[in-house]
Amino acid sequence: MIYALVSHKGGVGKSTLATNIAFGLSKESDVLLIDTDEQGSSLDWINTREEETDLTVIGFPKKKIHKEIEKISRAYEHVVIDTPSHSSSLVRGAILASDRVLIPVQPSPYDIWAVAETVNLIEEIWDLKEVPAVFIINRKIVNTVIGKDASQILNDYGLPVLNTHICQRVIFPESASSGRSVLEFSSEARLEVDDLIEEIKSL
Template sequence: MRVLVVDADPQASALAWSNAREAAPLFPVIGMATPLLHRKLPDITADYDITLIDGAPRASVLGRAAILASDLVLIPVQPSPFDVWATDKTEELVREARQFKESLHAVFAVNRKIVNTAIGRDIASALADSPFPLLPTALCQRVIYAESAAKGLSVIEADEHSEAAREIALLGSAVLADTERLAA
C-alpha cells in the first residue's frame, strides 16, 4: 500500500522518528500541525491508499482539525482510570465532527498494557458506556517500542519475531478491517 504519515502534533514525534532513521524511508512523513489540516490534506492524500495522522493531544484546535480530516479516529487509551476519564473530551470532538461528516467513526485501542495482566474490568466497563468500540487487540508496555523509535525503526524491522511485532501486526489488521468495513 502507498502510505503517508502526517505529523499533526507540534511536538513532532513522528517527524523526529523519521529523522532518526538511517535506512531508506518506509513511507514519507510530513509535518502539518495546522488548524486547517482538514482543508489542506485532501489535495495531498489523493496519491496514497492510507494516510495516518499522528494527532495533537487532547481537545485542542489541532486535535479537532485532525479528527475532521479523518475517516477513522483511533483513540489510544492506557489501562488506567485517568486515561479513560480523559477520553470524554475526545469523544465530544468526534461527536461534533460527525455533524459535518456523518461517516466519521472512532475506536479505542489499549496501549501500555502490562504483560500477563487482564485489561482492568474498570476500563472495559467504563468504555462500555462509550458510543465507540474497543478494538480486540492491545499493545503492551515493552522496551522495544522506545528502543526501535530511537533508531527510527518500526518494531517489525527491529525484531520481526518479537511479541511487539506480533501485536502491532494484529492492531494493523484490526484497523484495516475497520477501514475497509467503513469504505464498503
C-alpha cells in the first residue's frame, strides 16, 4: 500500500505523521518512507537518529514520482510519502503515485477552510486516477470536543474523517528531535498512533 501525507497548509503534521506511521508499519513489514519535500524533514529526522531501524528513508523530490514509483517501491510492502506544502506539482505526483491520501488537519476553522485547496487538487486528479482520501485530525487539544466539531464540519467536503484523533502532545517534537518515534516511548501518543495505524490498515 502506498500512502501519501498531503496538505497545502504548512505545519499541519504531514512529516510528523509520515515518520510515525512509517516507523509503526516498519515493525511488521518492509517499509519505505519517501520524502518529496525539498525541506527534507523526514530525511533530517532519520539522519538525526542514532539507533538502528528497519525503516528505509529516501529523498525523492521529483514531480514525476508516479512514473517511477513502481520501480522504487517494488521491494516494500508499504510506502509512505511525505509531501511539501507549497508545490502543487510535487503534491500532484505524490497523489498519483499513491493508493491512499491522508490529509492531516488541525481542528480549527482556519485550517478546515484552508483544506479546500487540497480537496480541490485531489478531486481534479480523480479525472486521471480515483485515489481515496481521508482526513486525520491532528493536534487536538486534550479533553476538548473540538475534534468532534471539526469532524462534522469536515464532512461537508465529502471525504471521510478517521475516528482516531491525534492530540497535541510534546512527545511528538521531543521524540523527533532525536530521530525517534512516539511509538518508542510509553505515552498516550503511542496509543493514539497505534490506533491510527490500525485504522489506516483497515481502510
